Each structure stands twice: as structure tokens, then as C-alpha cells.
Amino acid sequence: MIPAAPTSLQQPPHARWQTLWREAIRDPRELLTLLGLNAIASSISEAAARQFPLRVPRGFVARMRPGDPHDPLLRQVLPVLDEDRVAPGFGLDAVGDIAARRGSGVIHKYNGRALLIATGSCAVHCRYCFRRHYPYAEDSAAANGWRDAVALIAADPSIHEVILSGGDPLSLADHKLAELSDALRGLPHLRRLRLHTRLPVVLPERVDAGLLAWLEQLPWPVTVVIHANHAREFDPTVDAAMARLRRAGTTLLNQAVLLRGVNDDVETLADLCERGFAAGVLPYYLHQLDRVAGAAHFEVEDATALALHAALHARLPGYLVPRLVREIPGQPGKTPLGKF
Numbered sequence: 001m002i003p004a005a006p007t008s009l010q011q012p013p014h015a016r017w018q019t020l021w022r023e024a025i026r027d028p029r030e031l032l033t034l035l036g037l038n039a040i041a042s043s044i045s046e047a048a049a050r051q052f053p054l055r056v057p058r059g060f061v062a063r064m065r066p067g068d069p070h071d072p073l074l075r076q077v078l079p080v081l082d083e084d085r086v087a088p089g090f091g092l093d094a095v096g097d098i099a100a101r102r103g104s105g106v107i108h109k110y111n112g113r114a115l116l117i118a119t120g121s122c123a124v125h126c127r128y129c130f131r132r133h134y135p136y137a138e139d140s141a142a143a144n145g146w147r148d149a150v151a152l153i154a155a156d157p158s159i160h161e162v163i164l165s166g167g168d169p170l171s172l173a174d175h176k177l178a179e180l181s182d183a184l185r186g187l188p189h190l191r192r193l194r195l196h197t198r199l200p201v202v203l204p205e206r207v208d209a210g211l212l213a214w215l216e217q218l219p220w221p222v223t224v225v226i227h228a229n230h231a232r233e234f235d236p237t238v239d240a241a242m243a244r245l246r247r248a249g250t251t252l253l254n255q256a257v258l259l260r261g262v263n264d265d266v267e268t269l270a271d272l273c274e275r276g277f278a279a280g281v282l283p284y285y286l287h288q289l290d291r292v293a294g295a296a297h298f299e300v301e302d303a304t305a306l307a308l309h310a311a312l313h314a315r316l317p318g319y320l321v322p323r324l325v326r327e328i329p330g331q332p333g334k335t336p337l338g339k340f
């Protein structure tokens with residue numbers, strides 16, 4: 001008789017969100033078939049899909065409009081021929097992150113806060129992502145149990161806030177997150193923790209009991225900066241995830257990217273800000289696109305961006321108007337473009 005493996009050697013059971021993660025769509029043609037859009041298969045770029053593969057959770061696909069080739073959610077994830085066009089000024093390290101690397105996955109650009117590349121993985125691959133060419137494999141903070149990254153933060157008492165970013169930090173299993181927060185817990189100069197994550201939007205099942213238990217025992221105030229670019233990214237499952245995050249005591253903010261063909265009109269931007277607020281999320285930043293190779297077709301001219309921002313200001317309460325910003329390498333923070 002073969003003895004059963006001791007429990008300690010068995011893999012921990014996977015959480016439901018991890019199953020949903022694995023079931024994400026990765027084949028552009030399968031995505032188009034699901035949406036009844038085989039007719040636009042000729043717009044797919046194999047080269048772009050090789051450089052940065054399609055990945056999108058099925059729950060997010062369910063929010064796309066079948067039969068609409070211009071769907072704003074689809075446009076954010078489908079690798080298309082436009083990406084192959086070489087555009088002057090669009091490069092591999094659009095925001096100077098490689099120069100700001102301190103090693104061990106720590107990027108320290110701004111006073112008081114350090115950003116930690118917690119992982120290279122994301123549940124969704126956004127075509128405009130400024131990190132789509134980032135050398136993650138060379139530089140992740142999770143290496144050797146976070147020790148080097150935490151040592152860098154420990155050695156700099158000017159760092160009051162750690163921002164978990166990536167990739168998407170919530171793609172890490174709960175026990176990895178706990179390992180990191182336990183390592184940070186002893187640092188007297190840490191006052192705040194922040195998460196930059198798109199998972200509560202694209203895979204809201206990630207906000208499960210295990211994650212909430214982790215959040216609730218953290219010793220610092222926690223801000224969760226989500227990332228949604230269009231009101232239709234919210235649905236009842238996202239609302240429920242936001243409500244759970246709020247009950248866990250976190251502050252919820254949204255950062256969006258201004259994207260041609262996705263949200264570059266005032267109606268769409270106002271809807272996004274109002275829809276987010278209905279889910280308990282305040283607008284934070286509206287980013288001008290980082291000029292990363294392959295994303296030029298998403299760019300909105302500054303003059304248009306400023307006009308949109310002014311129109312938003314004229315129509316919404318001040319607290320629902322995000323700051324229009326651009327990241328300029330070498331600046332002490334994101335650079336405001338708008339007057340408000």
C-alpha cells in the first residue's frame with residue numbers, strides 16, 4: 001500500500017481567484033470568437049501578441065459588448081497592428097524607471113515614498129502599460145524572501161510610505177503578502193502602506209476572506225489605488241469587492257489613463273468619476289499616457305487633454321475631478337498639467 005503523503009507536503013489548496021486567474025483568455029482569436037467579432041481578426045498583431053501576450057479574465061470579458069469592435073474594454077486588451085508602428089519619442093523605458101532602480105525591486109523617485117516591484121504578474125495585460133517592456137525578471141523585490149528590498153527601505157528613514165506595485169501586487173498569494181508585511185512591520189519610520197492594483201476591477205474575486213484578513217491586521221493605514229478607465233469596468237461584482245475593501249478600513253482611490261478611443265470624451269470621463277464614486281472610490285489621477293513603444297495610437301494631445309479636464313471641472317464637484325498629470329523623468333512627483 002502506498003502511504004498517503006503527509007499533509008505538510010501537500011500543496012495548499014488554491015483559492016477560487018487563482019483558478020479564475022488560470023482560466024483567463026490568452027488567445028486573441030478565442031476572445032474575438034466569444035464576442036462574435038471574428039470579422040476583425042485581421043487587425044490582430046502576432047508580433048505585439050508575442051512581445052506582450054494577451055491576457056484577460058473571463059469576468060472582465062463578460063463586461064465587453066458582444067459585436068462591438070470599438071468596445072472600450074476590448075480596446076484596452078487586444079493586441080492590434082497599430083502597436084507595430086514605430087513612433088518617434090515612444091521608447092522602452094518611458095518614465096525613467098530603469099535609472100531610478102535602487103536594486104532589489106525598489107524604485108525610489110519621490111520624497112517619502114518608495115515603490116516596490118512586488119511581482120511582474122498581472123491578471124490583465126493592458127496594451128498601453130508603461131511597464132510592458134520592464135525587465136521584471138532581473139528586478140523583483142520578492143527575491144530571497146524580500147530581504148534585500150526591506151533592507152533598502154530600513155536603511156532610509158526618510159521613507160514613510162511603501163507602495164506595493166508591479167505588475168500587480170495582489171497577484172501574490174496571501175502568504176507572500178504576509179511575509180512582506182511581517183518583514184516591514186518592524187520599521188519605525190513606516191507610516192502608510194499603499195497598493196497599486198487593477199485586480200479588484202478585473203478579477204474582483206481576489207478580494208476574498210484571506211485578503212481581507214491580511215488587510216485587517218496591518219499596523220498602518222492602507223490606501224488601495226485601483227485602476228479603471230471606463231465606467232463599464234464596474235459591475236455588481238466590482239461594487240461588492242470595493243465594499244469589502246472599505247469595510248476592511250482601506251481608503252479607495254482610482255487612477256485612470258487618458259486613452260484615445262477608450263475615454264477621451266467628457267461624457268465618458270464624467271461617467272467614470274461618478275461610477276467610481278458610487279462604488280466608494282474617489283478619483284485620484286488621470287494620467288497622460290506614458291510614451292511607451294507600441295502605445296502611440298492611444299495618445300491624446302495635451303491641448304485636448306486640457307480641454308477635457310476643464311470640461312470635467314465645469315461639470316463635476318471638485319472632489320470628483322482627478323488631477324491631470326504626466327510623469328516626467330527627474331521631476332519630484334507627477335507633474336500637473338491642468339489648472340485644477
Ligand SMILES: *Cc1c(COP(=O)(O)O)cnc(C)c1O
Pocket residue numbers: 107108109110113114115163333334
Ligand atoms: C507614481 C509613483 C509614485 C506615487 O506617486 P504619488 O504622487 O504619491 O501617487 C511613487 N513612486 C514612483 C516610482 C512612482 O512612479
Ligand code: SF4
Pocket residue numbers: 121122123124125126129130131166167168198227
Ligand atoms: S494591470 Fe497595471 S501593471 Fe498590469 S498590465 Fe495593466 S497597467 Fe500594466
